[in-house]
Amino acid sequence: MGSFPVARRIRRPRSYYIGVGIFFLMLAGLIGFIYYSTLKIDYVWRWYRIPQYFLYHDTIESRAEINGIVDRISQEGETVTIVVSGNDGTESYTSPAGDIRVSEGDIIYSGDVLTVHRKWKAGILVQGMAMTLKVSVIAIIFGILIGLFTGLARLSDNPALKWSAVTYIELIRGSPLLVQIFIWYFAFGTLMNTLIAKSDGLQSLLRGVLGTQQIVQVPPLWFGVAALAFFTGAYVAEMVRAGIQSIHRGQTEAARSLGMTYSQCMVHVILPQALRRVIPPLAGQFISLIKDSSLLGIIAIRELTKATREVVTTSFQPFELWTICALLYLFLTFTLSMALQYVERRTIAS
Amino acid sequence: MIDVQNIYKTFLVPHRVEALVDVSTAIAPGEVVVVIGPSGSGKSTFLRCLNRLEHADTGHIFIDGIDVLDPKTDINKVRAEVGMVFQSFNLFPHKTVLQNVTLAQTVVRRRPKAEAHDKAMALLTKVGLPDKINVYPDQLSGGQQQRVAIARALAMNPKVMLFDEPTSALDPEMIGEVLEVMKTLAREGMTMVVVTHEMGFAREVADRVIFMDAGAIVEVGTPEHFFKNPTHDRTKLFLSQIL
Ligand SMILES: Nc1ncnc2c1ncn2[C@@H]1O[C@H](COP(=O)(O)OP(=O)(O)OP(=O)(O)O)[C@@H](O)[C@H]1O
Ligand SMILES: [Mg+2]
Numbered sequence: 400m401g402s403f404p405v406a407r408r409i410r411r412p413r414s415y416y417i418g419v420g421i422f423f424l425m426l427a428g429l430i431g432f433i434y435y436s437t438l439k440i441d442y443v444w445r446w447y448r449i450p451q452y453f454l455y456h457d458t459i460e461s462r463a464e465i466n467g468i469v470d471r472i473s474q475e476g477e478t479v480t481i482v483v484s485g486n487d488g489t490e491s492y493t494s495p496a497g498d499i500r501v502s503e504g505d506i507i508y509s510g511d512v513l514t515v516h517r518k519w520k521a522g523i524l525v526q527g528m529a530m531t532l533k534v535s536v537i538a539i540i541f542g543i544l545i546g547l548f549t550g551l552a553r554l555s556d557n558p559a560l561k562w563s564a565v566t567y568i569e570l571i572r573g574s575p576l577l578v579q580i581f582i583w584y585f586a587f588g589t590l591m592n593t594l595i596a597k598s599d600g601l602q603s604l605l606r607g608v609l610g611t612q613q614i615v616q617v618p619p620l621w622f623g624v625a626a627l628a629f630f631t632g633a634y635v636a637e638m639v640r641a642g643i644q645s646i647h648r649g650q651t652e653a654a655r656s657l658g659m660t661y662s663q664c665m666v667h668v669i670l671p672q673a674l675r676r677v678i679p680p681l682a683g684q685f686i687s688l689i690k691d692s693s694l695l696g697i698i699a700i701r702e703l704t705k706a707t708r709e710v711v712t713t714s715f716q717p718f719e720l721w722t723i724c725a726l727l728y729l730f731l732t733f734t735l736s737m738a739l740q741y742v743e744r745r746t747i748a749s
Numbered sequence: 750m751i752d753v754q755n756i757y758k759t760f761l762v763p764h765r766v767e768a769l770v771d772v773s774t775a776i777a778p779g780e781v782v783v784v785i786g787p788s789g790s791g792k793s794t795f796l797r798c799l800n801r802l803e804h805a806d807t808g809h810i811f812i813d814g815i816d817v818l819d820p821k822t823d824i825n826k827v828r829a830e831v832g833m834v835f836q837s838f839n840l841f842p843h844k845t846v847l848q849n850v851t852l853a854q855t856v857v858r859r860r861p862k863a864e865a866h867d868k869a870m871a872l873l874t875k876v877g878l879p880d881k882i883n884v885y886p887d888q889l890s891g892g893q894q895q896r897v898a899i900a901r902a903l904a905m906n907p908k909v910m911l912f913d914e915p916t917s918a919l920d921p922e923m924i925g926e927v928l929e930v931m932k933t934l935a936r937e938g939m940t941m942v943v944v945t946h947e948m949g950f951a952r953e954v955a956d957r958v959i960f961m962d963a964g965a966i967v968e969v970g971t972p973e974h975f976f977k978n979p980t981h982d983r984t985k986l987f988l989s990q991i992l
């Protein structure tokens with residue numbers, strides 16, 4: 400007897416659908432209640448004001464820098480060149496052809512608008528998000544490296560390595576990240592920048608390398624990144640250690656009995672297996688890192704939270720903006736979590 | 750080939766155990782030695798001391814003239830010459846069968862990829878698994894895994910092979926296939942030290958049987974000696990229990 404495989408939907412009990420209904424009712428009720436309350440305090444919702452913080456149409460004017468007469472206007476495709484001849488010589492201005500505000504033969508003065516064109520620019524929220532992403536990615540990369548090294552050091556028999564690792568891990572895990580950021584910025588940062596400023600030799604060296612005349616200082620960004628990377632590294636180290644210890648002793652014995660050295664055994668046998676097991680907790684740690692990067696606003700790094708705060712103070716639309724801010728974080732963390740799930744599935748399949 | 754002189758090994762954790770007490774023996778090239786004895790008598794410890802997976806407390810071990818216990822000896826060089834097969838296979842689960850057999854060849858022996866590949870293919874054919882090369886260990890039966898493990902050890906061209914109860918973790922119907930591979934090896938002249946309870950195997954291929962109890966070698970002799978007229982009471986008791 401041939402039977403066709405029919406895709407059948409699982410029949411769920413009535414109570415299940417009632418539960419689903421209650422869930423959405425509660426959600427709608429909550430949103431409705433919040434909305435109603437905001438109306439009570441005369442809050443005016445202005446969602447239409449939000450898009451400009453993502454993308455806005457900037458107006459760029461090109462102005463004359465000398466007094467004179469417009470000699471020639473020549474347009475080539477999308478760009479226009481305007482030649483102005485004055486008493487002291489001729490100058491030409493090239494800009495995208497938008498609105499051309501002068502014609503040949505016009506007498507103009509320094510500061511007069513020659514052309515006006517408009518351009519799309521990333522708004523402050525997008526810039527803030529880009530900064531959050533940048534800080535997080537760099538901190539994750541360094542966090543992994545620090546964590547891997549510290550995790551291995553933690554398992555070493557050498558007290559210099561082992562005790563250093565334990566001290567570092569306990570110090571980091573036992574104090575608040577906010578305090579660590581302050582220490583990196585106000586203590587290490589001040590110390591380092593003062594030392595760099597005081598040492599003439601170092602200054603001139605750095606100026607030479609960077610090709611600048613100004614006083615060279617380490618920008619706050621790097622202290623923020625360091626704080627996050629070392630914070631994450633301590634947690635990654637513990638995960639790496641647990642991952643390595645979870646691999647059966649027989650694996651090491653098999654590898655060593657074949658003549659592999661300790662490091663060959665680590666690289667080819669133990670770490671590939673350990674890191675695979677560590678991916679899920681690592682994912683959680685990296686999601687925390689993205690959220691924790693919101694603390695960096697306090698040391699003048701304009702990441703997403705600080706950017707939102709700045710917009711709130713000028714736009715007076717806190718409800719919309721903070722909601723958006725939270726959703727943007729959700730977007731970042733959700734994307735990362737999806738990406739790591741993909742990596743995990745791929746490594747387990749292989 | 751192997752010369753063991755008066756080795757002692759005492760474990761202190763979790764509690765004090767004298768695992769090896771004054772063990773001495775010499776094993777000639779091409780000899781097949783089977784080690785038997787009750788559980789906890791120190792058979793595994795003896796085997797693991799030979800390639801320094803356990804470090805004997807005192808005494809001397811020479812393999813091919815090299816002092817294994819000398820701190821100046823590059824133990825990895827010694828281990829590359831001494832193959833070991835474990836009761837629980839210990840294949841690398843993240844590598845395919847082929848990669849399991851080529852890994853140490855390329856990493857330790859620094860053989861070119863192609864050479865390692867050919868060597869692995871030849872050995873996997875020899876142990877009867879040429880069609881499983883791209884499979885991961887967890888897709889194999891216990892007997893097949895153990896044969897891969899033997900191929901992995903042989904790939905290093907060892908001078909000695911150590912087997913620690915290679916068939917104890919196997920279902921009865923798979924024991925034969927592993928023993929067959931080991932018998933072939935013995936016939937080809939490999940020096941082997943085998944811890945096993947397979948008396949049929951001992952009778953068929955062993956040149957010598959060592960009976961251990963409580964960390965010491967109690968009786969040594971040919972298989973016939975053991976099966977016809979063992980001298981010590983402990984040996985008699987043990988053999989009566991397992992035969
Ligand atoms: N790593 C270790 N730490 C502590 N004690 C150990 C260790 N390895 C073995 N021992 C002890 O040493 C003694 C000998 O153990 P060994 O494993 O050599 O026995 P065995 O003859 O191989 O036994 P089995 O037939 O059960 O494998 C046992 O009492 C065991 O508990
Ligand atoms: Mg044993």
